[in-house]
Amino acid sequence: xxxxxxxxxxxxxxxxxxxxxxxxxxxxxxxxxxxxxxxxxxxxxxxxxxxxxxxxxxxxxxxxxxxxxxxxxxxxxxxxxxxxxxxxxxxxxxxxxxxxxxxxxxxxxxxxxxxxxxxxxxxxxxxxxxxxxxxxxxxxxxxxxxxxxxxxxxxxxxxxxxxxxxxxxxxxxxxxxxxxxxxxxxxxxxxxxxxxxxxxxxxxxxxxxxxxxxxxxxxxxxxxxxxxxxxxxxxxxxxxxxxxxxxxxxxxxxxxxxxxxxxxxxxxxxxxxxxxxxxxxxxxxxxxxxxxxxxxxxxxxxxxxxxxxxxxxxxxxxxxxxxxxxxxxxxxxxxxxxxxxxxxxxxxxxxxxxxxxxxxxxxxxxxxxxxxxxxxxxxxxxxxxxxxxxxxxxxxxxxxxxxxxxxxxxxxxxxxxxxxxxxxxxxxxxxxxxxxxxxxxxxxxxxxxxxxxxxxxxxxxxxxxxxxxxxxxxxxxxxxxxxxxxxx
Ligand code: SF4
Ligand code: SF4
Numbered sequence: 001x002x003x004x005x006x007x008x009x010x011x012x013x014x015x016x017x018x019x020x021x022x023x024x025x026x027x028x029x030x031x032x033x034x035x036x037x038x039x040x041x042x043x044x045x046x047x048x049x050x051x052x053x054x055x056x057x058x059x060x061x062x063x064x065x066x067x068x069x070x071x072x073x074x075x076x077x078x079x080x081x082x083x084x085x086x087x088x089x090x091x092x093x094x095x096x097x098x099x100x101x102x103x104x105x106x107x108x109x110x111x112x113x114x115x116x117x118x119x120x121x122x123x124x125x126x127x128x129x130x131x132x133x134x135x136x137x138x139x140x141x142x143x144x145x146x147x148x149x150x151x152x153x154x155x156x157x158x159x160x161x162x163x164x165x166x167x168x169x170x171x172x173x174x175x176x177x178x179x180x181x182x183x184x185x186x187x188x189x190x191x192x193x194x195x196x197x198x199x200x201x202x203x204x205x206x207x208x209x210x211x212x213x214x215x216x217x218x219x220x221x222x223x224x225x226x227x228x229x230x231x232x233x234x235x236x237x238x239x240x241x242x243x244x245x246x247x248x249x250x251x252x253x254x255x256x257x258x259x260x261x262x263x264x265x266x267x268x269x270x271x272x273x274x275x276x277x278x279x280x281x282x283x284x285x286x287x288x289x290x291x292x293x294x295x296x297x298x299x300x301x302x303x304x305x306x307x308x309x310x311x312x313x314x315x316x317x318x319x320x321x322x323x324x325x326x327x328x329x330x331x332x333x334x335x336x337x338x339x340x341x342x343x344x345x346x347x348x349x350x351x352x353x354x355x356x357x358x359x360x361x362x363x364x365x366x367x368x369x370x371x372x373x374x375x376x377x378x379x380x381x382x383x384x385x386x387x388x389x390x391x392x393x394x395x396x397x398x399x400x401x402x403x404x405x406x407x408x409x410x411x412x413x414x415x416x417x418x419x420x421x422x423x424x425x426x427x428x429x430x431x432x433x434x435x436x437x438x439x440x441x442x443x444x445x446x447x448x449x450x451x452x453x454x455x456x457x458x459x460x461x462x463x464x465x466x467x468x469x470x471x472x473x474x475x476x477x478x479x480x481x482x483x484x485x486x487x488x
Contacts, residue, residue, distance in 0.1 A: 048203065050212035053326035055313055055349045058435055063348035064316045065307055071384030073221065074304055076228030077117045080392040081299045084128060086114055103129055113227070113234070127393030135400040141464060145403045147488040149263055151480050153405050156266035160407060163271055163298065170279030170294045173231035177240040180231050181291040181338070189289025195344040202343065205284055206249050209277045213250040213325060215312030215346045219243045219338060222384065223303045223311075230302055242291050242340040246303065248312040249277055250323070252331040253414070255422060259474030261411040262368075262402040262462050270333035271297040278335040290341035297335060305334040307385070313346035316353035320363040320372055320413035321390040324353050326431055329419030330363075351435040353419070354378060356443050357388070362450070363413040366473075368462040369398035372413060403464040412462055415473040418450045 044050060076082040090101040090110070101109060107118045107125065118125040146153065162169050173180040192198035199216045206214035224239045252258070253270045278294035285292035295301040306323045310316060315325035315332065322330045326349075357378075364372040371394040373380065380389040399409035414420055421427040434442045457471035464470050478484055 045210055045212060046208050048207040048214075050327060051207075051214070053431065055326070055347075058349040058351050059313070059347040060350045061347075063307070063310045064350050064354060065310060066378070066386035067384060068381045068386050069384050071222040073224060073226040074383060075113070075226050076234060077113045079225070080396055082228060083114070083117065083124075084131075084396070085299070087128060090114075124393050127397055131393070131397040131400045134397055135406060138400055138402075138404075138406060141403060142405055145263075145464075145470075146405075147486075148482055149404065150482040150486065150488070152257070152264045152266070152476075152482075153408070155257070155480065156268050156405070156408050159266060159268035159272040161272075163268060163275060164407075169275055170282055170296065172300060173293060175231050176237075177229070177231065177242070177293060181240070181242060181293045183286075184283075185286045185291060186289045192342065195342045198341060199344045199346075202247055202281075202285075202341070206247065206277065206281060209280045209284075210251065210273055211249040211277050212252060213314050213327060213332070215248050215309065215314045216343045217246045217248055217308050217311035217313075218345045219246050219303070219308075220311065223308050225302055225304070228302075230300065240338075243293075243338040244340050245343040245345065246295075246308055246312070246336040246338050247281060247285075247343075248305075248309045248314060248334060248336045249274065249281070250309065250314055250325065250328065250332045250334050251277070252328045253333065253411075255331070256474075256477035257480060258331055258411070258420070259415050260472045260476040260480070261415045262409065263404055263470060263472055264476040264480050265411050265415070266408045267298065267333070267411065268407070274333060274335035278337055281337045285337060285339050285341055288341065290339050292337050292339045292341075295336045295338065297333065301336075303336060303338070305336065308336055309334050310348055311345070313349050315349065316351065317387060318353055318363070318417065318419070319357040319361065319378070319388045320367075320417060321388070322414060322417075324417070324419045326351055326435075327423075329421060330414045330417035331420040352443070355440065356418075356434070356447075359440075359443060359447055360418065362416050362418065362456065366412055366416045366456055366459060366462075367395075367398075368402070368410065368412060368459050368468065369394040370459070371395040371398070398463075401463055401467075403470050410462070412473060416454075416456060418446065 077086070091099055093099050107115055107122070110118060192201070202216070203214040219239070221239050224243070227236055228234050229237045251270050251273045253265060257265045257269070275296045278296045282292045282294045295303055306317050306321070309323045315323050318324040318330055320330060323332050323334060324330050325332045358376055361374060364374045371391040373388040373390070375388065378386050378388045380387060382389070395410070400406065402410055430446050434446060437443070457473065460468040461471040462468055482488055
């Protein structure tokens, strides 16, 4: 029974002079049962009860990202995972195919897009080669750490199997969007009563599939990758005209393992949930008679997620580059489904994340790779918008350095962020009061408390010896400690 239910219970029982009346007990039981807070497992999520923050007072006319100059669409080669994938395919043999390029061949021997990119960003190539070396050392080191992180690794592999295995769900589009997004669309189509009815229904279905948060955004051209589209390949392609709206969904990582990043967490627990939710939404929207295409992690996206989620009113981008939401903080992972279903988009919100980040800088201090910008203001212009710069190459090297199996990586910047806290009364107070305080005093007070009461190991401490000591931000949950369960 939660706190409110207990109060209701005591009140109703107390009226009968302290004796528990049958009627009072029945009333309290009914009340406890009717409150979705009392549901277990996905019961709470199913009804949108995870999206409890009232966004209305913070709705703004313009999203909180700052436009500077002419917006530019992102190219595939600018995306670190797509770029590293292209280069890896050239560098490493597969079956009978010999490597087509080695570092000694030089940048000029690379094919067009990669050559141009690395000529303009030679540091990125150096960092990639360093990451590959670190990755080799990490794999050799893994023998040393495997027993300790045995459960954490098995847990991550279980989550990644629907993503990395053959039966990955949802299936990758095999054709141009004009074809694949309409494959299987029901010929029967009912007209929604209004776009707002349609949006409300879609969000309810997202929750029922397990989404913690859901929002609707209009698709802006500048959030769509250029020069790469799944089902089309690496070519320039107009943004499909039927990508009118994006249904944006978010889930958190499992909290305890996320706090124990880097060595106990995994990205795949949230990724696999998102893939199932988005895959089911694809089918659901097609069954309603409309086109749909899921965009899911880790790399099956045709759109950039954080600004899309800002447009969908879910939150704001932090110094760490991650979407920060009132409910989940930086522990927010994203997927989307694009569609031509007539929907009503949500409005962006401004809960003061940028103002808080200007003072905070905890993620930058704690990042083991020095990949996060320390500047006071978000002044770096990236493709036409201001933001704090993230050095993705340095981040990638850290993912290849920490004492985890290769796939699990870092995520320290999610764990240490003061917005990533559980939903207890202190954090509920902070969540509601700080965005309403124009003086900034609440933020300063919260930050001082944060730094005093939370233990931050600090930067390199998260790395394996000799650089660090394999420290984690929080204590690992007992169910993830191998020595509690196995003889090691
Ligand atoms: S994931 Fe780790 S290395 Fe990458 S930016 Fe966050 S803290 Fe830094
Ligand atoms: S840790 Fe601090 S600076 Fe970094 S994203 Fe979170 S609030 Fe912003």
